């Protein structure tokens with residue numbers, strides 16, 4: 001029983017060992033081995049036990065059997081011992097493994113640290129997610145800004161090139177033309193890309209310039225390369241209109257529609273639109289619709305209607321709520337690819353040609369219009385756009401006289417010409433920015449109304465033939481295109497520039513005018529300065545002359561006094577009584593010699609002009625002559641004057657006269673020559689009001705002049721005073737001086753003439769002074785008088 005117990009214990013330990021061995025793979029093998037051994041041992045122990053049971057059953061067999069049994073059990077005991085040892089080892093191992101497992105569990109699950117780390121990570125993740133969304137929004141915003149900026153810049157480029165652009169395309173000479181020996185009248189200068197010359201019948205050349213000139217050898221691709229920037233605008237939401245203009249057979253249809261081998265603008269445009277819309281598919285969604293119609297005899301016909309019965313339906317242009325022009329009932333085919341487009345274009349042009357064959361023998365008896373409607377939607381901000389692109393193949397522009405038509409054909413031609421001229425008017429009005437755009441004058445312009453003008457882009461192909469036969473029509477087409485192009489090359493900005501230019505031009509003209517005026521004034525100033533210098537010179541001469549006359553006068557006085565003294569002496573000698581009576585008087589005369597220079601007691605110069613001295617008890621006898629002399633001394637004075645004339649001092653004072661009061665009849669006062677005696681204060685007719693007026697500049701100027709002369713000559717001259725009182729402007733002063741300087745004879749005074757001319761000793765050398773002296777008088781103070789008293793006319797030449 002004890003053995004069995006031990007076996008079971010061993011097994012249980014082995015099982016335990018197995019459990020714990022999962023944590024340590026190396027020990028699994030070992031444990032397995034131990035278990036296997038244990039099982040084998042147990043089986044053996046079992047067998048032995050069974051044997052023992054059997055021996056117990058056969059107890060009666062003797063002691064010999066017991067001994068032999070003891071010999072047999074010895075290895076079992078040994079085995080048992082071994083097993084016990086093994087168990088002990090396993091126990092130890094188990095304990096060690098338990099310890100190891102415990103250690104592993106504690107290290108493997110850090111608990112709260114891991115949890116907090118995980119929390120941190122999730123927070124960071126959230127933060128990064130938020131940041132990512134924010135950055136996405138920012139990028140989106142920036143992208144939209146960039147988009148609108150690109151759109152704006154692109155539009156600006158187009159505008160700078162001109163919202164109305166004109167391309168000229170010349171087709172090659174056809175086989176027939178070459179066969180007929182027709183020559184080319186179009187000359188292209190290789191150095192001037194955008195120019196062409198037309199050789200006229202008289203060998204003269206006419207030059208034309210366009211935004212681009214396509215030569216006969218330019219292919220469809222090179223034409224579209226120049227056209228595509230305008231076409232692309234339709235995807236940015238701008239309305240675009242491209243049309244081909246020219247006479248029949250110049251290649252309008254070839255340029256717009258082309259052939260399967262040489263596809264034209266229409267097909268290439270749609271191809272380009274599909275390509276760009278695919279490129280922008282990440283942020284924009286575009287839908288393209290195509291309509292095709294013709295305007296024939298001012299009637300609209302849908303070219304995409306399959307059912308011929310419907311074609312009779314009348315189409316009219318209506319204004320939509322958003323102000324655009326719509327044709328209700330017009331087929332709009334939703335197109336998704338270029339193949340589809342080509343099929344549509346083909347069927348449309350077939351419908352046109354069938355129609356035209358029925359109606360005309362010429363293919364271009366109607367205007368063919370292809371309308372591409374682009375609906376765009378931004379995937380970023382949901383913004384929607386709707387724009388139209390019109391591709392128009394116009395009817396032939398030839399004049400009616402050229403094609404011999406009558407009846408129905410004539411009517412067609414009239415309609416064509418009317419609509420083409422309406423188109424020309426609209427373009428002209430748009431380009432010259434007139435308020436009224438006459439779009440309703442034809443179906444063609446009415447339909448294109450919302451795609452012409454404003455910020456719409458317009459491109460015109462003027463198609464020409466190089467043949468000499470078509471020279472007249474070619475010139476007509478080129479002149480029309482030049483008019484369209486010449487009016488405007490850009491948007492309103494261009495117009496503003498012109499206004500600015502005009503303003504600058506006006507300013508420049510004003511500056512030029514001002515400069516001229518300044519020059520004139522400078523010249524007149526120079527001449528005035530010269531005249532002033534001349535006057536100063538005259539004044540100096542007057543001063544010299546005056547000094548000379550004063551000394552002569554002093555001499556005369558001395559002589560006179562001596563004579564008088566002698567005469568008195570003789571008289572007193574004859575009658576001593578009388579002599580004694582007259583003695584004091586004589587003394588007074590001797591003592592009170594007249595001063596050589598103005599008395600200190602005289603009134604101040606300015607005061608004299610205004611001051612009216614008290615009336616003299618004896619009214620003075622004023623002479624009207626410029627030289628008033630003392631009656632007793634007439635001879636002396638006349639002598640003096642003669643001497644003065646002889647001295648050839650030509651610069652005589654203007655008023656170089658002396659007014660001397662006549663001796664009083666019965667007075668004891670000594671005679672004194674009164675300076676300024678000529679001032680009108682003593683004149684009976686003098687008018688105080690008039691006399692006050694010379695205070696004004698002209699009089700003062702005169703007084704100043706006189707002061708310079710030496711303050712010697714003042715004679716009252718009513719005419720002069722009158723003039724001075726009425727002429728006040730600075731100009732008048734100048735004019736007055738001109739009057740005084742003129743050689744024209746004065747009326748009353750011999751000093752009125754210009755001293756230099758009279759004198760002859762000083763002659764002006766400066767041309768301006770000479771010219772001024774020669775100049776006729778224009779100013780006349782008498783004119784003023786004349787104004788007041790119309791009966792009296794000016795005596796001076798006006």
Ligand SMILES: Nc1ncnc2c1ncn2[C@@H]1O[C@H](COP(=O)(O)OP(=O)(O)OP(=O)(O)O)[C@@H](O)[C@H]1O
Pocket residue numbers: 170171172216246247248249250251252253254255362363364395396463
């Ligand atoms: N640039 C070109 N290169 C080669 N061939 C051209 C060119 N332009 C026109 N043609 C040819 O000239 C002929 C007349 O052209 P098209 O029919 O396009 O003229 P059109 O102006 O449209 O005349 P219509 O007013 O009668 O429609 C066609 O055969 C066309 O292939």
